Amino acid sequence: MPDGNWSPEMSPISKSGKTKGPDPLAGLTPLTPSFFDRDPCEVGPDLLGKVLVRRHRNTLLMGRIVELEAYLGGADPAAHAFAGKTARNAVLFGPPGYAYVYFIYGNHYCLNVSCMPEGQAGCLLFRALEPLSGLRRMATLRGLHPDPQDPPLKLRLLTSGPGRLTQAMGITRAHDNGKDLTDDSGDLWIADDGYRPHKIVTTKRIGITKAASLPLRFYFQKSPFVSRKAG
């Protein structure tokens, strides 16, 4: 899409997310481990526009990735892996394409995907999604009461932020940490639906004090679902 106004193709395709009728996963192919077997700075722009797929009980939840941050591991003081491997961050040192979920500020979970070859740490933090499917379930999980009209401004509250998107997808450390996000037989994986992104903006990362000036945050310039526009 050219970098004009937000495209209708990015609007929600299913409110219920119930998996009946035509296969809602038709045309979706899982990403491969080799996709993530690279520097997160390279993976980040490529991962924008892909779809995070979640099977939550009998409901399919899907969201397009519109905002990410890269964390580089041993070379990045802001990264959890900077101080070395611990029980908490062990997934980051494992094979690429796996979910690293951690608990922060006593309230929130954050979802990352591991990058780089096994033995080297690096990851991408999911900061925002555009809700595509299963909006009612997402609203319920978020503790919101969905308006029947689904006004666009309310939609932003579902998945615009790292803590919000994990809550909307029902992602927790106990249930999802260490999952293979390239395995479409699981209940959490990443798909390519053929969408090709429009203009990508690169800015400083949010909410950190160390290495705060590095341009490692990537998002779609025109997406209303990005957590914050200012870098």
Place this chain on the structure above:
DNA sequence: GAGGAGATCGTCT
């Protein structure tokens, strides 16, 4: 609309 502060708990030192 912008800014500040509290909530709340796992992880690390």
Place this chain on the structure above:
DNA sequence: GACGATCTCCTCT
């Protein structure tokens, strides 16, 4: 015991 890759509510302008 201190800190933190956040969110929400409340207050002020």
